[in-house]
Amino acid sequence: MNVPAIEVRDLRKVFRKRSGWLRPKYREEWALKGVSFEVDNGETYGLLGPNGSGKSTLIRILSTLLIPDGGTVSVLGYSLPEEHRIVRQKIGRVSVDAAYYKKLSARENLLYTALLYGLNPAEAEPRAMQVLEELGMESRKFSTPLEEMSRGMQQKITIARALMINPPLLLLDEPTTGLDPKSRRDVQKFLENLRAREGTTILLTTHDMAEAERLCARIGFLAHGELVAEGTAADLKREAKTETLDDAFIRLTGEDLDEEAEKVSEEEVLEEV
């Protein structure tokens, strides 16, 4: 039997926001309200939604960093959160945040990750360097502290870090946000090659409709914690009776990605908890 790389059923997650000290009041913010979907092995699946739609919460649950309040999650056939130890060995994650030691060089950050995953640095380092070269990064930059690099170069390091462990599943949370067009194209081309060459399963969250259409075999639209539509880009446009994926998104979700910055994000809600 072919087990899906990701199987999510009726996934629910709520954050409770407390206000007041003497008489605290709790307000519930539902980040995920019964999300179900599957991603096949070797498939690139796109999750599109505005800030606060639940994309990052979903990625965090799959990354073993959050425990859901309901539903079931299976990653490469292993249940979460019960089998988190095995899952952690098999996933690589790239987030939109600058999540690395900024004072350390690219090489030091990568060697640290190799050791953290119990890998032999002598074997892991060449793979990371190969990824970086493939992403168009010059080898002379490997010893430069990350804080002295551009956002595009920093993001390439985080991609190399995620791939250094050779994961069968890659979780990409807005990996090209904030990148210049050249860097964005480099990353997209690399992901296409990676999937074709190694059959890596990729779950990609993005705001970029063109990117989703280019990279993803199937796309899910997430809005207010619910998966409101799912299918190939052509399916979604057909269902919404629109010419573009942008219009299909607006038609099917009632949201406009361009207005997302005005909305209260999931991040802001969490920071207040």
Next chain:
Amino acid sequence: MEQTIRQTWAFVFRGYHLVRRYISWVIVWNFYAFVTSITIALIGVAAHDYRLTLTLVIGALLWNFLSNLYSEIAMSIAYERWEGTLEYTFMAPVSRLIHLSGVSVFALCQSLVTLVVVLTGLLLFTNIHLAGANLFGVFVVLLASTFAFVGLGLMAAVLPVMSPERGAEATHIFQGSLLLISGIYYPVQVLPRWVQPLSHLSPATYTLSACRKLVGIGNPASTETHLVGASLSDVVPELVTLLLMGAVLMPLGLWVFGRIEHWAKHTGKLKRTG
């Protein structure tokens, strides 16, 4: 086994390179420890009282070592939050035991370096004579104290997980309280009567008590030029107490850390910026 060693080494490797990159700050903090220890010890020199000088010297040395060890472990989570790497560390396939052991090994190395710096300063400025002191015994007691302080550090490390905004501050309040109740620079008998029982809860109280005996501070036979230090068998009660505290506090610290990590995964507190 090889994998476990690599994973433990990862935290030492990271710590070493971060120290290298933040070397100016490391120098500043060591200089500060150097100067404050000397100024405290010089109070004894000014009083022309070698016993007081020795008491202050031992207090400054031990407190620098133990507080550094505690602080490095307690702040390890707060540092990861500031760097933005907390989620990546927690999603790596490394057990919390290995993670925190790696952090503790590096903290121990760093604390030993600070100990040497402070000791050098004290020897240069106070002209104390340590001939006759049982320095090997002091080293053994320091090692025995390490376990209890690692346990305390692990428990304090959960505070920045529980409260990203106030947790780091709370670890310093806890550290300050240990300084107050443990009689680092004075006998605990000078504390208000209602505070004195608290000193029994601090491992530093037993470390100090044992080290003063081993150096020979309380021994009437000790003179300014030749100390008569106690043997290790004379400080067995303190050693056993310290080892028992370590045996309880280290597993307790790991258990507390595990419970809070589980809670943080429910509430979303592991998030990068809180």
